[in-house]
Amino acid sequence: MFTIARFLTTALVAILFLATLPVHAQDAAPAEAVAAAPAPEAEAGELDGLENPNIDAATLTLRLIPLTAEELEKLSADWLAIVRASTVDVVDEQIRINNTSAELVEEAARARLTEVTESRRALFDKYSTILDAWELKGGDAAKIAGYRTYRSAIIVEETRNTDWRTLLAQATSWVVSADGGLRVATNVGIVLASFLGLLLLARLVRRTVRHWAGRIPNFSKLLVGFSALAAYWLTLAIGLMVVLAALGVNITPLFALIGGASFILAFAMQQTLGNLASGLMIMVNRPFDEGDSVDIGGVSGTVRDVSIVSTTVITPDNQIVVVPNSSVWGNVITNSTASETRRVDLMFGVSYKTPIARAQAELEKVVRSHALVLSEPEPVVRVNALTDSGVEFILRPWTKSENYWAVYWDLTREVKDALDRAGMEEVEAGAPPVVAPPTGVAAAS
Known part of the structure; x- marks a missing residue:
């Protein structure tokens, strides 16, 4: 029972002590690094008072600012002796109890x-504050790692050799101390409160960017949405780094971690990164926008949404098709609504019994009478071909892009009705044209 309690208490205290350690790489260093080599002598008076164990932590931090790396190396050696003497006192008390x-x-x-x-x-x-300052001023990384290892080794060894009742008392003392558990709890509360505040700020920034970007004439809806999203996440990322730096957390290793992770992810997510790059190309070059009718590699429909990795298209029969952006950018893109106007192409055939002039006049009347057909450009009604079955006419009226299908369907029906009323016989359009026999060859009887 006592063994289990001792193990659990030891683990708890080790975690609590390690939680208060600054974030640094704990690379192993030679033991000789702890015994600091003689450093260049600082000028007299420059380090006065900094070797005082009772110096206020805030005052110490400010006094370290003007010091050079050589001066900080000497000061680190002095403080190593201070913490060593204090550790001797701790060990003596522990031996007395044991x-x-x-x-x-x-x-x-x-x-x-x-x-x-x-x-x-x-x-x-x-x-640790002195070591941080020394590291920031370009101090010897191996020596600094040795100094840090000294502290870590002491805490681990003391925890391993201390009875569980003493560990419990120390843990309790740490939890209720202003510089221990209360400080950690305060910092966690600050981070959580800051994160909530950053969420509100990021939403405000996103709304503002969306509003102002939407007023730029050359910005598409896709680019406006992407700009707002990028501003949102940048605000969160920068804000969190500022908060952590203000709390004294060294965020330099974080950048190294991000760089290494990015290098690995670049290999593991090549296809996804390709979609991301294609998404950026779509947003910058704007081959289409939200709400446009497009044909992308055989997928036809209306663009509902474009994210950084995929494009969502709704087909005419209300199916939702998600197309990877690499496939979108790598295929031919046909945008039916990019222009304000479109030409409607229709073909009709009448028998050879019907006079061409009469049929053309009837077709022109039907086309010009439609309310959605534009007068400019002028509609075209011409004889397109003479086929085996009759005379083929082609109709090419212009209309607004959003009225394309209405005009197409209306004229298909109205031409049929007009030809029936005029008693003209309609024949199949698109039949093979009449081919004249070669010169000198008699036609078959």
Whole structure:
């Protein structure tokens, strides 16, 4: 029972202590790096007071700003001696408790150990602040890693060799301390509150970008939507980095992590990245926009939505087709609504018994009387071919793009009705044309 309790308590304390450590790479370093090499001597007076263990943390942070990497190296060595002496005190108290029977250990003894440990933890925080400043000023990475490893090794070894009752007391003390659990809880609360605030700000930015981008004449709906979405996520990303930096989190390793992950994802998601690049090309070159009627590689319908990776098309029979953007950009795109006007092409045939002039006049009358047919450009009604079955006429009226199918269907019916009323016999259009026999060859009787 005690063994299990000791293990669980040890794990809890280790996690709590490691949670307070700054985010740094814990690369192994030679033990010799801990024993710092002699650093160049700083000018007299420049480090006065910085070796004082009781210096305020905020004051220490400000006093470190003008120091050079060489000065910070010397100061790090001094503080290594300070935290080492404090660790000796912690070890002495722990030995005193270990040499006393568990039943005889007074709570006051554990309280003294906890107090010394808390004092040493505060010193370690200042020690880490100095190492952070040294690292930012371009200090020797191997030496800095050795200094950091010293702290990590001490915490792990102490946790492993401390009885579970003492660990529990230390954990409880850490949770309720202003510089321990309360600070972590406060920072977590700040991050959560900041994230909620950033969500509201990002939505406001997205709405503003959408409004202003929509007023730019050359921006399509697709590009407006993409710009608003990009502004939304950039606001969240930059805002979170600012919040974390303000809380003292070193975000430099985060950029390295993102760079490495991007390199790996570039290989793992080549097809998706191809769709993404094609989506950007579609948004920039604007071959179509939302609401346009298009034919994309055999898929015909109305564009409902274009995301960064795919295009959604609704077919005339209300089916939803999602086409990858790489397929869209790699195929021939026919946009039926890109122009304001369209030409309607129709063909009709009448028998050879019907006078051509009379038939043409009747067809022109039907075309010009339709309300949706434009007067400019002028409709074309011409004899297109002489086929085996009769005379083929072609009708080419112009109308607005949105009225194309209305004109097509109306004229198909109205021409048929007009020819029937005029007593003209209609024949099949599109039949093979009459081919004259070669010169000198008698026609078959």
